Amino acid sequence: MTIGSNTLLWIIALLTVIIVALSLVLWSQYKKTRHSQKEMDRGQMLNDQLLDIYFLDTLVMDKFGNIQQMNQACLKELNLNGDMIKGKSAFDVIDILVDKQSILPDLIRDLDSGKQQIDLPQNCVICNLQSNMIFMVQGTLIGTYKENRLNNVVFLFRNIESELTQEYILNMALSRTKIFPWFYDMKLDHMIIDSRWFSHLGIDEGNGTLSSEEFGALVHPDDRDEILNALAKQLQGELNKDTFTYRLKRADGTWEWFEVQSVYLGRVADIPYRIVGVCQSIHEHKVTEQKLIDARNKAEESDKLKSAFLANMSHEIRTPLNAIVGFSTLLSSVYSELTIEEINEYTAMIEKNSQLLMFLISDVLDLSKIESNTMEFHLQPFSLNTLMLEISQTQRLNMDEEVKLVMDIPDDDTILTADSMRLGQVMNNLINNAIKFTSKGSVCFGYKLTDDDRVQLFVEDTGVGMPEEMIEHIFERFFKGDSFVQGTGLGLAICKIIVEHFEGKIEVVSKVGEGSRFMVSLPLKNS
Incomplete structure (x- = not known):
């Protein structure tokens, strides 16, 4: 855009010089023919009108700096009138400054030495010596020559202060x-x-x-x-x-x-x-927009799952309660008529359903604590082998005859810094899930140390396995892969939250018909 402005300025400058030259020739001819004063005034008027048609500020002076003409645009820009410049030298009216140094005499000397045209340098200002008015300027000095000697100097310029101010403000605004x-x-x-x-x-x-x-x-x-x-x-x-x-x-x-x-x-x-x-x-807006869309979709999905959860909870809670109430009533009403084997069987059923009900209520309470950010964690060093042995003793009571529980832990004990009760909750939940979906074969659990000062706990089963589309949602709240299997759909989501609180991660690999393997990776020392 600068190239275009300069080109336009050059064209106007050349046209102006031609007009100035013609004006000077006409004026000279009027003088030579010694016409009447009226005709000479008409010639001067024509000369002035030719200059006034240009919007560029134009000042014509001789080689000594004496002002010959100044168009109306120039008079207005410098806040002058014709009487104020009559018979004056340009050196008494204006000055051209760069870094507070006057350069007008040097410019005229350069033209007198043979230069045809001189552009003003950057950061150049014009000073009205009579009013001390100063403004930044862009311009050109062009010499007219007679017999190869400088005759007159045409100074074309324009005030660029407003333009530079707007450009600076625009650039400053755009930079932010x-x-x-x-x-x-x-x-x-x-x-x-x-x-x-x-x-x-x-x-x-x-x-x-x-x-x-x-x-x-x-x-x-x-x-x-x-x-x-x-x-x-x-x-x-x-x-x-x-x-x-x-x-x-x-x-x-x-x-x-x-x-x-x-x-x-x-x-x-x-x-x-x-x-x-x-x-x-608009990248930040797009990212924010996508996050809002994802959050909305997640909220809608969560709302649907929560509605399904609430509908399912009445069934999940009613089932063990019915068993507890039914067998308790049966024991109290016909206790004397029951055999020892029947009493033991009914008591075991009451205990099993009471435990199931306790798990259901625990999941709901844990979810409530998570959403209210009141779940407590007590981090301290503990023996990982001891925790695994306690889990093994508890879970062996829950195993079916055709499913074997296998514990795989190192001989040397490992001390882990975490909340042993919450970590035990995670492992028991994973094992309970494995038992739920394994009708025969084995459920293997344990841990191993990795090379990056971490420990990997695992639960692996030979159950029904999961398809890829189910694995993508398995850790979401209220998600149930099989609506016919008892559970709230909260267990794995709670496990994920607990593991992440320990600065760990939980993953699963699974294949339909071959089983699943859940892996929990934790740092040995939680920060």
Whole structure:
């Protein structure tokens, strides 16, 4: 965009010089022919009008700095009038400064030495010496020559203070955002993009331009056709104010979401003169949006599962209660008529269903503690072998005749820092699940040490196993793989929460018809 402004300035400067030269020639001719004062005034008026048609501030002076003419734009910019400059030297009216150093005399000397044109350097200011008004300026000094000697100096300039201020404010505002301006150069057939865009994506800026093919290569394949078709339609002159979202490839290979909007400037032969637009990174919004969608879906699924859980709980609780109440009534009413074997059988049934009811209520209470963040953990070192032996003694009472319980632990004891009661809850829950889905074969549990100062506890069975789609949800609350099997669907979810509190992780591998293996990995010392 700077190149275009400078080119326009040069063209205007050359045209102005031509007009100034013609004006000076006309004025000289009027003097030479010694016309009447009225005709000379008309000539001066024509001369002034020729300069006043240009919006650039124009000052004409001789090689000694004496002001010859100053157009209305220049008088207005410097807050002067014709009487204030009549017969004055430019050195008494204005000064051109760079770093507080006056450079106007040097510029005129350079023109006098043969230079045809001199552009003002950057950070240049003009000072009105009569009012001390100062503003930043962009301009050019052009010499007119007579017999190869400097005759007059044409100074063309414009006040760029407001422009620089707006540019600085815009750049300062944009620097705090992820908004990147760009435009498409129709003549050169490439995109010119804000340098911050390249830095943001971590890619090489090069010369700050991209061809449509280079840009298309950065766009995600699923989005490429839509975005390039929209650009092609705009290049053909079709006005499109819609916004488009697409993904761009970053230097690290990841994809980032952007939103773009563009319009075209003017039309030449029904083709846009230039397309300008802005693109904005909306990746954080997209990530947040996806998280909200996932959270909503999870909440809806959780709500469905919770409803199913509440409906199922009445059945799950009623079943053991009916058994407890029924066998208790039977024992109390006909106790004297029952044999010892029958009494032992009914008592065992009461005990089994009481234990099942206790497990159900424990799961519900644990869930309540988890949701209210009141579940307590008491971390302390304990013997892992001792815990495994206690679990083995308890679980042997729950085994069917055709299922063997196998304990596999190292000979040397291991001291683990965790909550032994909660870890025992995890292992018993995993073993209970294994027993529930294993009709014959074995349930093997134990632990082994790994090379990274961790311990891996496991429970492996030869039961029915699980398909892949069930494994994905097995640790979710209220999920039950088999609705006909007793349970709340909370046990594995609670196990996962407990394990994660110990800075561990729980995993499962399973194959339908061959069994499942649950693995719990824990650090030996919990921080």
